[in-house]
Amino acid sequence: MGEIGLKPYLLVGAVLFVTGIVCMASKRNGIGVLMGVELVLNGANVNFVAFSRYTALGLDGQIISLFVIVLAAAEAAVALAIALNFYNNHLTIDVDRGNELRG
Amino acid sequence: MSGEHVLFSLFAISTCASAVAVVVSQNIVRMAFWLIVSLGSTAGLFFLLHADFVAATQMLVYVGGTLVLLIFGVMLTASGPYLRLKIPPGQGIMAAGIGCVFLAMIFVTVVAVDWNETIVTPDGFNEPGAGNTARGLGLSLLGFRPDKDLGAADGSLSTGYLLPFEIISVHLLVVLIGAAYLARAKRRVASTDTEN
Numbered sequence: 001m002g003e004i005g006l007k008p009y010l011l012v013g014a015v016l017f018v019t020g021i022v023c024m025a026s027k028r029n030g031i032g033v034l035m036g037v038e039l040v041l042n043g044a045n046v047n048f049v050a051f052s053r054y055t056a057l058g059l060d061g062q063i064i065s066l067f068v069i070v071l072a073a074a075e076a077a078v079a080l081a082i083a084l085n086f087y088n089n090h091l092t093i094d095v096d097r098g099n100e101l102r103g
Numbered sequence: 104m105s106g107e108h109v110l111f112s113l114f115a116i117s118t119c120a121s122a123v124a125v126v127v128s129q130n131i132v133r134m135a136f137w138l139i140v141s142l143g144s145t146a147g148l149f150f151l152l153h154a155d156f157v158a159a160t161q162m163l164v165y166v167g168g169t170l171v172l173l174i175f176g177v178m179l180t181a182s183g184p185y186l187r188l189k190i191p192p193g194q195g196i197m198a199a200g201i202g203c204v205f206l207a208m209i210f211v212t213v214v215a216v217d218w219n220e221t222i223v224t225p226d227g228f229n230e231p232g233a234g235n236t237a238r239g240l241g242l243s244l245l246g247f248r249p250d251k252d253l254g255a256a257d258g259s260l261s262t263g264y265l266l267p268f269e270i271i272s273v274h275l276l277v278v279l280i281g282a283a284y285l286a287r288a289k290r291r292v293a294s295t296d297t298e299n
Contacts, residue, residue, distance in 0.1 A: 003107070004107065004151075005218075007218065011213060012115045012118055012119060014206060014209040014213060015119040016118065016119070016141070018206040019119075019122040019123055019125065019202070020122070022198050022202040023126045026190055026194065026195065026198040027188075028190055029188045031180065032134055032188075034176075035134055035138050036125075036126075038142070038173075039122055039125065039138070046145060049152045052152070052154065053152040053153055053154065059236065059248075062156070063240060063244065066160060066240070067271055069157075069160055070275055071271070072165070073165075073168060074274065077278060078281060078282045078285070080176040081282040081283075081285035082285065083180060084180065084285075087180040
């Protein structure tokens, strides 16, 4: 057996992406939705680093994945602040309750 | 089976199983725990891909920072010690079905593409990249690309990442100030639609 190759890493990234999408779509807890977003970003990171290792992308993929990690941290901070505000106003974190803007 | 294959199987199975456990579990604290396991195993995959700096950053920022933030959010917003917000079982089955179809679509696509033919890798390109990527990453964030510019055939210089680095630094600063402003302590508004 040679080296692992690109495909297994892409499959792992696909599993992370799909679980993140399902988590975002099916959780009623707002923080659960956030965790789904983290899973999706993590799947994208696996793809970036795998392409950086096995193709001519070089270090570019690793740099982009560093940017993704920083953006995910920023996104988590803002989204948690919003979730705390939502909880202060509604006394729950159920995203189904946030429907005041419904037309 | 070489050691690399054993480690890859271990980390890949751990990553995927924990990601599925995040979706399946209903308790938000258990979801956070499985997310920690999944992100940590992904850092192991990054080590296997010779991306040591990205893996260390993943452990520090994601597992150490973001998840602590998430767990604080869980602690500050949980109404009870075992808060459960269930979805109807029909919706759960539907979500699982759609997820499986979506996953099958991506799997078929990944397997069908011949990546070796699509992407041409120069000979010996990855040889200096076997770990020790911190210096290369730092130089590219400063705007230099010694891994591409040294030995370039036509003498052209490739661009670094100084401007995106500055933009993302200011972005992170602004976002954190905004988050601190949003989450500052306020008087709790008496809610009219309390259900629990």
